[in-house]
């Protein structure tokens with residue numbers, strides 16, 4: 001795929017301008033079957049960016065990230081970690097819903113490496129306007145987008161990492177002070193056999209983020 005870069009206004013000065021340009025993106029084929037693009041949302045001066053995988057079925061219909069069950073769980077975990085929700089910006093690695101149609105049901109499909117690469121310029125553009133103190137990758141897709149394809153969430157979750165080079169343009173903000181962190185995806189908590197333990201693990205990782213923000 002050609003990638004999102006050519007659809008991103010180079011002179012965008014606000015997230016609103018970026019968001020307004022996103023519906024015209026043809027950076028990969030995912031726009032064809034999705035209902036609409038689902039752009040990030042949250043504080044214009046967010047200190048913490050939470051990056052998910054891609055919109056789910058409900059997000060695709062409503063046009064907003066993290067409004068379904070995973071989003072509810074994420075909001076609970078953020079609260080239990082002691083993070084002020086007003087400092088957060090929520091977004092996704094890939095901004096259109098990828099699914100497979102089975103009968104009338106739309107079954108979630110994990111975005112592939114080509115979708116991650118194609119859509120990453122939007123994420124980089126969001127970072128360059130937000131200049132956050134910290135980014136948290138939720139799950140493997142976001143972690144691979146930020147830290148590279150060989151990154152393993154199971155091995156490195158909860159570790160405070162330097163700001164990833166792949167998340168910055170050369171002309172962007174000095175990010176020496178900015179940090180990054182990976183944890184599991186809230187959907188993985190919903191699917192876990194031991195849901196309470198998985199939830200506690202997510203909250204523990206988010207407490208590392210809370211300390212950075214403190």
Ligand code: URA
Pocket residue numbers: 052053054055056059064065066067068070071092187
């Ligand atoms: N899962 C995600 O990764 N993102 C959303 O927006 C919703 C569910």
Ligand code: SF4
Pocket residue numbers: 003004022025026027028029030031037094095096115118119122
């Ligand atoms: Fe563009 Fe990303 Fe949608 Fe692909 S998934 S069309 S790159 S916004």
